[in-house]
Amino acid sequence: MRFIVVLFIIGSFVFPTFAVDFLFNSFGTITNGTGLILINDARLESSVVRLNNDSNQFSFGRAYYPTKLTMKPGDNSTNITSFSTSFVFSVLPEIASSPGFGLCFVLTNFTSPPGALASQYFGLFTNATVPTVAPLLAVEFDTGRNPEFNDPDDNHIGIDLNNIESDETASAGYYSSSNGSFVPVNMKNGQNIHAWIDFDGINFEINVTVAPIGVSKPSRPTLNYKKPAIANYVSSEMYVGFSASKTNWIEAQRILAWSLSDTGVAREINTTNLPVFSLPSSSSLSAGAIAGIVIGCVVFVVICVSGWYLVWRKNNLKHQEEDEIEDWELEYWPHRFSYEELSQATNGFSENDLLGSGGFGRVYKGTLPNNTEIAVKCVNHDSKQGLKEFMAEISSMGRLQHKNLVQMRGWCRKGNELLLVYDFMPNGSLNTWIFDKPKKLLGWKQRRLVLADVAEGLNYLHHGWDQVVLHRDIKSGNILLDAEMRGRLGDFGLAKLYQQGEVPNTTRVVGTLGYLAPELATVSAPTSASDVYSFGVVILEVACGRRPIDMTAETDEEAVLIDWVREFYGQGRICEAADGRIKEEYEVEEMELILKLGLVCCHPDPQRRPSMKEVVAVLVGEEAAATPKELLGELAGGDGNFDDNGGEPGGHSGGSFREEEPLQPQLPV
Numbered sequence: 001m002r003f004i005v006v007l008f009i010i011g012s013f014v015f016p017t018f019a020v021d022f023l024f025n026s027f028g029t030i031t032n033g034t035g036l037i038l039i040n041d042a043r044l045e046s047s048v049v050r051l052n053n054d055s056n057q058f059s060f061g062r063a064y065y066p067t068k069l070t071m072k073p074g075d076n077s078t079n080i081t082s083f084s085t086s087f088v089f090s091v092l093p094e095i096a097s098s099p100g101f102g103l104c105f106v107l108t109n110f111t112s113p114p115g116a117l118a119s120q121y122f123g124l125f126t127n128a129t130v131p132t133v134a135p136l137l138a139v140e141f142d143t144g145r146n147p148e149f150n151d152p153d154d155n156h157i158g159i160d161l162n163n164i165e166s167d168e169t170a171s172a173g174y175y176s177s178s179n180g181s182f183v184p185v186n187m188k189n190g191q192n193i194h195a196w197i198d199f200d201g202i203n204f205e206i207n208v209t210v211a212p213i214g215v216s217k218p219s220r221p222t223l224n225y226k227k228p229a230i231a232n233y234v235s236s237e238m239y240v241g242f243s244a245s246k247t248n249w250i251e252a253q254r255i256l257a258w259s260l261s262d263t264g265v266a267r268e269i270n271t272t273n274l275p276v277f278s279l280p281s282s283s284s285l286s287a288g289a290i291a292g293i294v295i296g297c298v299v300f301v302v303i304c305v306s307g308w309y310l311v312w313r314k315n316n317l318k319h320q321e322e323d324e325i326e327d328w329e330l331e332y333w334p335h336r337f338s339y340e341e342l343s344q345a346t347n348g349f350s351e352n353d354l355l356g357s358g359g360f361g362r363v364y365k366g367t368l369p370n371n372t373e374i375a376v377k378c379v380n381h382d383s384k385q386g387l388k389e390f391m392a393e394i395s396s397m398g399r400l401q402h403k404n405l406v407q408m409r410g411w412c413r414k415g416n417e418l419l420l421v422y423d424f425m426p427n428g429s430l431n432t433w434i435f436d437k438p439k440k441l442l443g444w445k446q447r448r449l450v451l452a453d454v455a456e457g458l459n460y461l462h463h464g465w466d467q468v469v470l471h472r473d474i475k476s477g478n479i480l481l482d483a484e485m486r487g488r489l490g491d492f493g494l495a496k497l498y499q500q501g502e503v504p505n506t507t508r509v510v511g512t513l514g515y516l517a518p519e520l521a522t523v524s525a526p527t528s529a530s531d532v533y534s535f536g537v538v539i540l541e542v543a544c545g546r547r548p549i550d551m552t553a554e555t556d557e558e559a560v561l562i563d564w565v566r567e568f569y570g571q572g573r574i575c576e577a578a579d580g581r582i583k584e585e586y587e588v589e590e591m592e593l594i595l596k597l598g599l600v601c602c603h604p605d606p607q608r609r610p611s612m613k614e615v616v617a618v619l620v621g622e623e624a625a626a627t628p629k630e631l632l633g634e635l636a637g638g639d640g641n642f643d644d645n646g647g648e649p650g651g652h653s654g655g656s657f658r659e660e661e662p663l664q665p666q667l668p669v
């Protein structure tokens, strides 16, 4: 039997009390009051102390050694006893990314400290904003980050002097005895953690060390705390033990073994045969016998009653599991936000924080606990399968990083709703700076910069990665301005979600009316050339200060921006298409170049549109001036065959070049 309890009771000459020295290598079959005092939800579960009850929302539990430690000869004395303790614990959250709680090693004058709260208070501390001096001292092994308590991270240890806010903290890990380097230790994945606490009452010093099982006690402690204030939190006799609590999120906190001595070094725990806790790999099956009976019954019922039961059950289970996190979700993405986190960041998705509701869903502004501003995009989808495929794609996009792309920070799924978290762009989208508010009108210089930025971002998507990433929905509304008023492309790849799972005969064209390349109406497979087309429309929009389709225009010719610009071009006075409000700001040659670039990008024939590399060369590089000349010359000259090969869905003309209006080959550069 591994159940070893040794209790030395030695009359002390210094203090007229008992010395304490015990080793629980397993808690065996102890009962409440003999080996441990178990408070509230704490209980013994196969020889291991389990501190919480999963089915109670605000569960907490404590386990104490029944004999109090004599900490000092009298309440007014500052001669404090030293002790050393070592224990093995395991913290196993049901959902790896859920906000964790952890547990505390505690020294307390009362088994039930007054005002103790569950949830993030370890079932030990109060929420009093001004903590009082009381005999309560704890070492927290915290697996959640509570910014309101100044927690540094979600995996740390701390010294708590009757206060949930730690007086000192350190990230969980240990200093390697062989090379001295810090090795982080994850305390929230269920692995068995060996902890050592050396309490030095003479020097008012507490050393805490954690390491995984198998690592012998490192010589340098993880946390070294040394303050005479310790004396204020110690009473003459104190209970010693553990405490933990939880809220909605299930987390199993277990103590597997424990030794303590107040006369010397705590005895060593034999860690060889300790049980190991991990989540069952298949969530639908639980403990063997019960599962067997359940399956047996189900099979019996299926055979006896009818086949529809199976279907019903399957559907029913599927329904129940809807909001549970599935294995595939955890494989993706560096950061998976919890729904609570995002809900908190956006004040419960309040209307006040709504930034807009575009084609793919609503976008909220949010603030993370560390004051980072984010934009949360809520995308709905009717099929989880579609979401799954999309996630695989979009998670690879998380790796895309470019100064001209809106950086994605993470994601969260709830049912069929996907929440995508992006950097917040304080200056909104480009279209508002060109159409909406005349007082916020963007000058030509800045427009030029933004166009160049976006071209670089799109060039990166097309050519900067091992595979071509299509944007599929380029428009001024998807171009965002950061704090420096530089352009960033948002929403890349999102359009793809809406092409999946479609019936083949009804392939839906995704994108925005007015920006869609004409070939999409017939061929329907988007290409990098169709992205270039949309970008061409953006160029014209920005240069002309007109929407791609002007609903207020009197004739169709005037309504479609491309046709309108081509009209001017055909008459040899292309610059008259430019935005009149910024007339003083641009040079005619430059404006001409930009407008022509826009037209070339919108060439009806996808083959004749430039690549984004070439577009960047025109917009960014002065030294590359030869390129635009050739590019525009070749494309604009050619055989001059600009048939209008189809309208956009919705009946708007995608292009209306006619042979009698050839582009001029010579360029004003």
Ligand SMILES: *[C@@H]1O[C@H](CO)[C@@H](O)[C@H](O)[C@H]1NC(C)=O
Residues within 6 Å of the ligand: 032, 033, 037, 038, 039, 040, 042
């Ligand atoms: C264990 O005993 C203590 C008193 O010694 C009592 O307060 C506590 O409620 C008991 N716990 C359980 C789980 O019965």
Ligand SMILES: *[C@@H]1O[C@H](CO)[C@@H](O)[C@H](O)[C@H]1NC(C)=O
Residues within 6 Å of the ligand: 043, 053, 054, 055, 056
């Ligand atoms: C947890 O609490 C529920 C109700 O509060 C109780 O029915 C159940 O027995 C408890 N479970 C354990 C393992 O103590």
Ligand SMILES: *[C@@H]1O[C@H](CO)[C@@H](O)[C@H](O)[C@H]1NC(C)=O
Residues within 6 Å of the ligand: 074, 075, 076
């Ligand atoms: C401890 O000190 C307090 C005041 O600081 C005093 O009232 C009390 O009598 C002292 N107790 C002992 C046992 O000396």
Ligand SMILES: *[C@@H]1O[C@H](CO)[C@@H](O)[C@H](O)[C@H]1NC(C)=O
Residues within 6 Å of the ligand: 073, 077, 078, 079
């Ligand atoms: C505290 O310890 C010192 C020596 O370590 C001793 O001289 C003193 O009498 C002790 N005080 C009490 C109150 O026990």
Ligand SMILES: *[C@@H]1O[C@H](CO)[C@@H](O)[C@H](O)[C@H]1NC(C)=O
Residues within 6 Å of the ligand: 075, 109, 110, 135, 235
């Ligand atoms: C500690 O608890 C005992 C009763 O268990 C009480 O008499 C004593 O005053 C308490 N000490 C402090 C400092 O609260």
Ligand SMILES: *[C@@H]1O[C@H](CO)[C@@H](O)[C@H](O)[C@H]1NC(C)=O
Residues within 6 Å of the ligand: 127, 128, 129
């Ligand atoms: C502390 O918690 C209690 C009970 O949950 C609550 O009524 C009280 O408002 C809280 N006080 C503060 C300062 O948060």
Ligand SMILES: *[C@@H]1O[C@H](CO)[C@@H](O)[C@H](O)[C@H]1NC(C)=O
Residues within 6 Å of the ligand: 176, 177, 178, 179, 180, 181, 183
């Ligand atoms: C130091 O040793 C630990 C194991 O004790 C090892 O994991 C770590 O990589 C080593 N670090 C360096 C810098 O050698």
Ligand SMILES: *[C@@H]1O[C@H](CO)[C@@H](O)[C@H](O)[C@H]1NC(C)=O
Residues within 6 Å of the ligand: 198, 199, 200, 205, 206, 207, 219, 220, 221, 224
């Ligand atoms: C605590 O750690 C410090 C620094 O490593 C060491 O000097 C001190 O002796 C340690 N104290 C105890 C009680 O282990």
Ligand SMILES: *[C@@H]1O[C@H](CO)[C@@H](O)[C@H](O)[C@H]1NC(C)=O
Residues within 6 Å of the ligand: 002, 270, 271, 272, 273
């Ligand atoms: C630890 O326990 C195992 C069996 O559980 C035993 O074989 C081994 O000898 C023990 N080690 C020590 C150092 O006592």
Ligand SMILES: *[C@@H]1O[C@H](CO)[C@@H](O)[C@H](O)[C@H]1NC(C)=O
Residues within 6 Å of the ligand: 368, 370, 372, 409
């Ligand atoms: C804020 O928190 C988020 C997520 O928790 C993290 O990605 C980001 O780096 C943090 N920002 C700062 C400035 O610490």
Ligand SMILES: *[C@@H]1O[C@H](CO)[C@@H](O)[C@H](O)[C@H]1NC(C)=O
Residues within 6 Å of the ligand: 426, 427, 482, 483, 484, 485
């Ligand atoms: C853009 O946003 C930043 C940060 O909010 C702000 O300081 C700046 O004034 C804005 N620029 C303009 C032109 O409004």
Ligand SMILES: *[C@@H]1O[C@H](CO)[C@@H](O)[C@H](O)[C@H]1NC(C)=O
Residues within 6 Å of the ligand: 503, 505, 506
């Ligand atoms: C597409 O095919 C489905 C059958 O697979 C048919 O019911 C539907 O009418 C078709 N839709 C169109 C637009 O042809």
